[in-house]
Amino acid sequence: MAISSKFGWGLVLTTSLLLACNESDPSVESSSSSVPSGEELYALHCASCHGESGDLGVSGAKNLKTTALSISEIKHIIKTGKNAMPSFRGVLGSDSHIDSVSRYVTTLHK
Numbered sequence: 001m002a003i004s005s006k007f008g009w010g011l012v013l014t015t016s017l018l019l020a021c022n023e024s025d026p027s028v029e030s031s032s033s034s035v036p037s038g039e040e041l042y043a044l045h046c047a048s049c050h051g052e053s054g055d056l057g058v059s060g061a062k063n064l065k066t067t068a069l070s071i072s073e074i075k076h077i078i079k080t081g082k083n084a085m086p087s088f089r090g091v092l093g094s095d096s097h098i099d100s101v102s103r104y105v106t107t108l109h110k
């Protein structure tokens with residue numbers, strides 16, 4: 001009984017190259033979504049006067065570590081500015097940015 005088991009080697013050649021799938025999103029950096037963190041916004045817009053930790057005090061900038069303001073008062077000052085501090089409503093753009101930077105300011109409080 002001759003069992004002529006002829007395996008079709010041709011199948012091996014059909015390695016239909018799945019490489020065609022261009023991996024378009026290889027580096028998923030979870031933190032760099034469309035909304036930057038409060039910390040990033042603070043470093044970008046506020047640290048120049050208030051300092052990384054809130055107590056630099058450039059041109060009379062209040063110490064954010066010891067501020068007695070509530071989060072809503074902080075938001076208000078960010079939106080409207082106060083004396084030497086300019087308004088950041090236009091710079092930060094959206095309320096969600098103002099929210100997150102305000103929340104970050106409250107974390108500076110020691």
Ligand code: HEC
Pocket residue numbers: 042045046047048049050058059060061062063064066067068069073074077078082083084085086088101102105
């Ligand atoms: C150009 C310098 C400058 C920048 C930039 C700046 N500030 Fe200020 N900030 C000041 C000054 C000056 C004051 C004090 C205003 C006053 O009471 O006369 C102040 C006051 C404040 C106060 C009130 C603190 C208190 O106890 O009265 C908060 C809160 C504050 N800044 C948050 C921020 C945040 C958040 C940012 C970034 C979005 C920012 N500041 C950017 C200069 C700056």
